[in-house]
Amino acid sequence: MAVRLLCIGDLHLGRRIRPGITDAGVNLAELQPEAAWRRSIDTAINLGVDGVLLAGDVIDGDSHFFFGCQILHREIARLVEHGIPVVAVAGNHDVSVLPRLATEIPYLKLLGKNGSWESVTISSRRNPGEKVQIVGWSFPTPTFPASPLPALPAFLAGINRADGPLIGLLHCDITASKASPHAPVSVSELAGAELSAWLLGHIHVPASLQGDVPTGYLGSLIGLDPSETGWHGAWLLTYEPGTPIRMERQAPAQLQWHNAELDVTGIDTPEAFEASILGALRAAGETTALGPEPPILVGIRLTITGSTALCAALPALTEKLLAPGDTSDRISVGTSPVCFLDDISLRNIKPETTLDLRATAKSVGPPAALAAMLLCLQEEPDSAEALAIIHEAGNSMRFAVDKRTYARIPAPDLSQEAIRSHLLNAGFAALHLLLEQRSTQSSEGKSL
Ligand SMILES: [Mn+2]
Numbered sequence: 001m002a003v004r005l006l007c008i009g010d011l012h013l014g015r016r017i018r019p020g021i022t023d024a025g026v027n028l029a030e031l032q033p034e035a036a037w038r039r040s041i042d043t044a045i046n047l048g049v050d051g052v053l054l055a056g057d058v059i060d061g062d063s064h065f066f067f068g069c070q071i072l073h074r075e076i077a078r079l080v081e082h083g084i085p086v087v088a089v090a091g092n093h094d095v096s097v098l099p100r101l102a103t104e105i106p107y108l109k110l111l112g113k114n115g116s117w118e119s120v121t122i123s124s125r126r127n128p129g130e131k132v133q134i135v136g137w138s139f140p141t142p143t144f145p146a147s148p149l150p151a152l153p154a155f156l157a158g159i160n161r162a163d164g165p166l167i168g169l170l171h172c173d174i175t176a177s178k179a180s181p182h183a184p185v186s187v188s189e190l191a192g193a194e195l196s197a198w199l200l201g202h203i204h205v206p207a208s209l210q211g212d213v214p215t216g217y218l219g220s221l222i223g224l225d226p227s228e229t230g231w232h233g234a235w236l237l238t239y240e241p242g243t244p245i246r247m248e249r250q251a252p253a254q255l256q257w258h259n260a261e262l263d264v265t266g267i268d269t270p271e272a273f274e275a276s277i278l279g280a281l282r283a284a285g286e287t288t289a290l291g292p293e294p295p296i297l298v299g300i301r302l303t304i305t306g307s308t309a310l311c312a313a314l315p316a317l318t319e320k321l322l323a324p325g326d327t328s329d330r331i332s333v334g335t336s337p338v339c340f341l342d343d344i345s346l347r348n349i350k351p352e353t354t355l356d357l358r359a360t361a362k363s364v365g366p367p368a369a370l371a372a373m374l375l376c377l378q379e380e381p382d383s384a385e386a387l388a389i390i391h392e393a394g395n396s397m398r399f400a401v402d403k404r405t406y407a408r409i410p411a412p413d414l415s416q417e418a419i420r421s422h423l424l425n426a427g428f429a430a431l432h433l434l435l436e437q438r439s440t441q442s443s444e445g446k447s448l
Contacts, residue, residue, distance in 0.1 A: 001124060001126055001127040001130060001240075002124065002130065002238050002239055002240040003050050003122065003123070003124045003130050003131065003132050003164075003238075003239045004047065004048075004049045004050055004124075004236060004237065004238050004239075005049055005050060005051045005052065005053055005122065005132070005167075005236075005237040006040060006043060006044040006047070006049045006051075006052045006053070006234055006235070006236060006237075006250065006251075007052075007053045007055070007199050007218055007234065007235040007236075007237050007247075008037075008040055008052065008053065008054050008055065008218065008221055008234045008235075009055050009200075009201050009204070009206070009217060009218030009219045009220055009221060010055070010056070010057040010091070010201050010202065010204055010218075010219070010220040010221065010224075011033055011036075011037055011054065011057065011058045011059075011220075011221050012033055012057055012058075012059070012060040012093065012220065012224060013033050013034055013037060013058060013059050013060060013064060013067065013068050013071055013072070014033070014059055014060035014061065014063070014064030014067050014068060015033055015060040015224055016032065017031050017032055017033070017222070017224065017225075017255065019031065019255060019297065019299055019330075019340065019342070020299075020329070020330045020340070020342060021297075021329050021330050021332060021340050022329055023329065024297070024329070024332040024338045024340060025335065025338060026296055026297050026338050030254050030296070031222070031254055031255040031297065033060075033221065033222060033224075034071045035254070036221045036222045036251075036253060036254070037071065037075060037221065038075055039251055039254075040052075040221065040234045040250075040251045041075040041078055041079060042251075043234065043250055043251040044079065044084060045078065045079070045082050045084070047236065047250075048082075048125070049084060049236070050084070050085075050122055050123065050124050050125050051084060051085045051086070051087060051122040051134075052079060052084060052085070052086045052087070053086075053087050053088070053134065053167075053169055053199060053237075054086065054087070054088035054089070054201075055088075055089060055091075055169055055170070055171060055199055055200060055201030055218050056088070056089045056090055056091025056092075056093075056094065056098075056138070056139070056170075056171030056201035056202065057091035057092070057093040057094055057171065057201055057202065058072070058088055058090075058091075058094050058098055059072075059093065059094040059097045059098060059101070060093055060094075061093055061094070061097065062096055062097045064097065065097050065100060065101070068094075068097060068101055069101055069104055069105070072101055072105055072108065073104070073105050076105055076107050076108055077107075079107070080107045083125060085107070085109060085122060086107060086108050086109060087109045087111055087120055087122070087134050087136070087169065088102075088108060088109070088110055088111065089110070089111050089112055089136040089137060089138045089139075089169050089170060089171055089201070090110065090113075090138035090139050090171070091139055091171035091201050091202060092139050092142055092143065092144075092171065092181075092182050092183075092202070095138075095139040095140070095141060095142050096142075098110060098138070099113060099138075110138060111134065111136030111137075111138065111169060112136040112137035112138040113138055114138070114140045115137065115138065115139065115140030115141075115144065115148065116137070116151075116155075117135065117136070117137050117148070117151060117152055117155035117156075118135075118136060118137075118155075119133050119134060119135045119136070119155075119159060119166075120133070120134050120136075121133050121134075121163060121164065122134060130164070130239075130241060131163055131164035132164045132165055132166075132167055132196075132239050133159065133163060133164050133165070133166050133167065134167050134169050135152075135155075135156070135159075135166050135167065135168050135169065135195065136168070136169040136170065137152075137170055138171075139171060139183065143181035143182065144181070144182065144183045145179075145180065145181045145184070146183070146184070147172075147178065147183065147184055147185045147186075147189060148170070148172070148183055148185070149185055149189045149190070149192075149193065152193055153193070156193070164239075165195075165196035165197075165239060165245065166195040166196055167195065167196060167197045167198075167199065167237070167245065168190070168193065168195045168197065168198040168199065168200075169199050170183075170185075170198065170199075170200055170201070171183065171200070171201040171202050172184070172185045172200060172201075172202055173185070173202055173203070174186070174187060174190075174200070174203070174216075174217075176407065177404075182202060183202075187215070190215055191213070191215070195213070196213060196239075196244070196245050197213060197214045197215065197237070197245040197247075198213070198214070198215040198216070199214075199218055199235075199237075200215075200216060200217045200218065201217065201218065202217065203217045203219075204217075204219055204220035204223075204224065204228050204232075205217060205219055205228070206218060206219025206231065206232065206233075207219070209235065209247040210247070211244075212244040213244070213245070214237075214244075214245055214246075214247045218234075218235055219232055220232055221233065221234060221253065222253035222254075222255060223253060223255060223256060223257045225257075226257045226299055226301055226342050226343065227257070228257060229256075229257045229258055229259055230256065230257075230258070231249065231252060231253075231256070231291075232252070232253040232256070233249055233250060233251050233252040233253055234249075234250045234251040235247050235248065235249060235250060236248045236249075236250045252292075252293045252294075252295065253295060254295050254296045254297060255295055255296070255297045255298070255299065256288060256295040256297075256298050256299070256337075257298075257299045257300075257301070257342070258284055258288065258298060258299070258300055258301070259300075259301045259303065260280055260283075260284045260300050260301070260302050260303070261302070261303045261304075261305060262276060262277070262280040262302055262303070262304050262305070263305050263306040264276060264304055264305070264306040264308045264310070264314075264349075265306035265307050265308060265352075266306075266308070267306075267308055267310065268308060268309040268310060268352070269310075270310070270313065270317055273308075273310060273314075273317060274317075274321070277302070277321060277331070277341065277344075278331075278333055280300070280302055281300055281302075281331070281332075281333045281334070281339040281340070281341060282333050282334060282339065284298060284300050284339055285298055285333065285334040285337055285338075285339035288337055288339075289336065289337060294336070294337055295337050296336070296337050296338065297337055297338050297339075297340070298337045298338070298339045298340070299340055299342035300339060300340065300341055300342055301342050301343045301344075301345070302341060302343070302344045302345070303344075303345050303346075303347050304318070304344065304345070304346050304347065304349065305347050305348055305349065306349065306350070307349075307350040307351065307352045308349065308350075308351075308352050309351070309352045311349050311350065311351040311352070312351075314346055314349055315346065318344045318346065321341060321344060322341070322343070322344060330342060348425070350428070350432050351432070355428075355431070355432070355435075357371050357374060357375050357378075358371075358375065360431070360435070361375055365438075366434055367431060367434045367435055367438065370427060370430060370431050370434065371431060373389060373427065374424065374427045374428065374431065376389070377389060377390075377420055377423055377424055377427070378424060381420055386420075387416075389423065390416055390419050390420055390423065393419050393422070393423055394414060394416075394419050397412075397414055397419065397422075398414060401414065
């Protein structure tokens with residue numbers, strides 16, 4: 001026996017998802033937040049959970065009051081029929097609309113109204129002796145530039161921890177600097193509260209939520225725009241007495257966004273380029289289809305790299321790919337899932353040239369010095385000279401990576417081999433530019 005809860009992060013009911021395709025054999029209404037919400041409730045009922053938790057930003061904003069009222073009411077009514085309670089906290093987007101909806105929908109329990117901590121107990125429906133206590137706080141104003149956690153210990157002092165583990169439900173901004181208008185909190189503050197789990201809303205990237213005290217963002221229920229890549233969905237929380245809280249992914253989103261890279265080196269006709277685009281979309285679809293419960297639609301942002309004779313023609317070719325023929329639809333391939341080209345960007349495309357590294361190294365000036373370095377990195381990567389170059393570059397990269405400004409971005413791979421690969425990429429690009437300048441200068445010289 002156990003207590004099981006379905007946990008949902010930022011829902012943003014009312015937000016419209018416009019994937020740039022109108023007909024790819026996909027029911028586009030099924031991609032919207034309200035469809036994802038309905039599917040989550042199907043999951044909650046099918047699993048027979050003991051409660052549903054919402055971590056704020058349930059509604060996209062005040063203008064969606066009537067829409068939110070209808071959609072929330074309809075699904076919560078289904079939960080009520082099955083005896084499943086719903087507990088929510090308000091976030092910065094629904095600070096005024098969610099309390100109004102909680103008044104209209106009596107079975108929606110808004111926790112921590114007006115910025116004061118509050119708790120509610122949820123019991124296992126099969127074994128009412130097994131309970132968890134949800135501890136929550138709601139945004140009182142659209143911005144709240146302080147941590148709500150200093151007020152928590154005084155509230156917890158009145159709680160009987162023997163009545164079941166405490167699960168925090170909070171919309172907040174985890175930040176080390178504590179400078180945020182949206183309830184800034186630090187990881188150590190959360191840990192210091194000694195709860196059994198912290199389920200958070202606000203940041204749309206889902207955390208792993210593993211470990212003995214699952215702590216982090218549930219993530220948005222769906223990827224609301226192409227920057228919200230990868231898996232999105234709801235979570236199943238399981239509490240079995242005597243064991244830590246467990247979190248598992250449930251009810252994945254029907255639309256997933258992905259970034260992919262395409263190297264066009266050696267591709268030298270527009271036809272071959274177009275075929276390579278389809279190949280990249282198919283490959284992305286095949287990879288996505290391997291996961292459990294794959295989505296029905298996958299939007300790809302493709303980055304094109306490499307050296308090609310098409311270098312000068314690529315901007316026009318890629319523009320054409322984003323608006324093909326007389327339809328405004330994006331290119332799509334496959335059926336399960338359907339993969340479409342959301343956007344395409346060119347990165348560091350180089351003209352295909354036959355570069356003789358050895359001859360350049362024997363010439364004079366900066367190109368010769370650079371060519372010699374590249375030869376060394378390419379052909380004698382274990383030589384003392386190559387290792388010295390890699391070491392020096394590593395120091396510069398670590399200096400940049402350690403800057404506080406970049407603290408929230410995942411650290412790049414700084415292994416010896418990764419640094420060598422960076423140096424070769426950047427070095428070849430720079431050498432091409434140097435040699436281009438040299439040929440421009442000499443042709444200008446001739447014309448004088
Ligand atoms: Mn938010």
